[in-house]
Amino acid sequence: MGGPRALLLCLFGAVLFxxxxxxxxxxxxxxxxxxxxxHIYFGPFDLSGMKFLNVSCLLGCSEAVLPLNTGYGSAVTxxxxxxxxxxxxxxxxxxxxxxxxxxxxxxxxxxxxxxANLQTHDSLPNLSRxxxxxxxxxxxxxxxxxxxxxxxxxxPEKSRQVQCHQDQSICFQGNGSMTFGNFSVPVxxxxxxxxxxxxxxxxxxxxxxxxxGSCCEGHLCNKDSISLHQRLGHRPS
Numbered sequence: 001m002g003g004p005r006a007l008l009l010c011l012f013g014a015v016l017f018x019x020x021x022x023x024x025x026x027x028x029x030x031x032x033x034x035x036x037x038x039h040i041y042f043g044p045f046d047l048s049g050m051k052f053l054n055v056s057c058l059l060g061c062s063e064a065v066l067p068l069n070t071g072y073g074s075a076v077t078x079x080x081x082x083x084x085x086x087x088x089x090x091x092x093x094x095x096x097x098x099x100x101x102x103x104x105x106x107x108x109x110x111x112x113x114x115x116a117n118l119q120t121h122d123s124l125p126n127l128s129r130x131x132x133x134x135x136x137x138x139x140x141x142x143x144x145x146x147x148x149x150x151x152x153x154x155x156p157e158k159s160r161q162v163q164c165h166q167d168q169s170i171c172f173q174g175n176g177s178m179t180f181g182n183f184s185v186p187v188x189x190x191x192x193x194x195x196x197x198x199x200x201x202x203x204x205x206x207x208x209x210x211x212x213g214s215c216c217e218g219h220l221c222n223k224d225s226i227s228l229h230q231r232l233g234h235r236p237s
Contacts, residue, residue, distance in 0.1 A: 031056040031057060031058050032056070032058075032060060032111070032112055033054055033057075033112045033113055034054070034055050034056075034060075034062075034082060034114075035054065035061070035063075035081045035082075036052060036054065036081060036082050037079070037081040038078075038079065038081070038082070038183050040076060040077070040078055040149060041077045041079065042075070042077075043075070045121050046120045047079070054113075059083065059085060060108050060109060060110045061081075061082070061083065061108070061109050061110070061111075061113070062082060062083065062107065062108045062181075063080065063081040063106075063107050063117065063118045064079070064080045064081075064107070064180045065077060065078070065079050065104070065105045065124055066078040066103075066104045066178050066207055068147060068178060068189065068209060069147070070146065070189060070190075071191060071192070072160065072162045073145075074146060075147060076149060076185075076187055078178050078185060079118070080183050081115045082115075082181070084108040084109075104207045105124055106180070138163045138164065138166060139166050139167070139168055139169040139192075141163075141164040141168065141169045141171065141192060142161060142163055142164065142219055142220055143164055143171035143172075143192045143220060143221075143222050144156050144159035144161060144173075144190040144191075144222050144223060145159055145160045145161075145190055145192070146160065146189065146191075147187065147188070147189040147191075148187070150186075151188055151225070151226060154189065154190055156223045159190055162191075162192065164192035165192065167194055168192035168194050169192075169195055170197065170215045170216065171215065171217075171218075171222035172189075172190065172193035172222060173190045173213055173222040173226050174188075174213015174214065175188045175189065175211070175226050176209070176211035177210050178209050179207065179208040180207050187211075188226050189213070190222045191222075199211050199213055
């Protein structure tokens with residue numbers, strides 16, 4: 001068998017960039033041995049030294065990291081390793097104005113136990129990093145900020161009250177799901193948003209971050225229930 005060839009998909013802030021594209025091929029009748037793992041983290045993750053289960057795969061191995069971030073210090077991150085079952089390439093979506101910030105890193109490979117590259121949060125892009133804006137760059141709006149996988153994780157009582165960045169003058173509340181292959185979790189989120197209230201989930205051949213929600217204008221106005229799906233991208237009147 002030749003050297004491994006990898007496919008890498010990267011999504012940043014609802015923008016999908018396909019970089020360093022190479023399809024990988026697995027030749028031969030013997031199945032590959034791949035690592036198997038899936039978990040949800042609510043902060044930085046570190047898989048160093050962790051022992052994974054093994055799984056036999058016919059087409060290749062895969063690993064993925066999908067974080068959904070409020071942009072104000074809170075995130076839900078899906079980490080998954082297993083078999084590659086999807087197409088090597090697929091349709092891309094792009095929307096520069098979409099919030100909340102989220103991205104995905106997906107890697108496929110074709111040798112035994114090759115899905116061990118994505119090991120720590122620090123090795124990946126992270127939209128929550130960077131200096132927080134000083135008071136001169138704040139919009140004056142104040143919103144609840146939280147993200148979780150249960151409605152009770154993201155009640156106003158459990159949310160932070162944040163001063164919004166300069167380009168974000170309204171509040172957002174909503175829910176949806178994060179999916180990689182057959183691994184899917186619900187998400188609930190409150191945060192600041194831009195006046196356009198553009199909410200565009202990201203998708204790739206194997207991943208999907210789908211959000212529904214609504215925006216409002218006013219001091220801490222995003223305090224309603226988010227246990228039910230809400231109309232997508234509703235702008236404040």
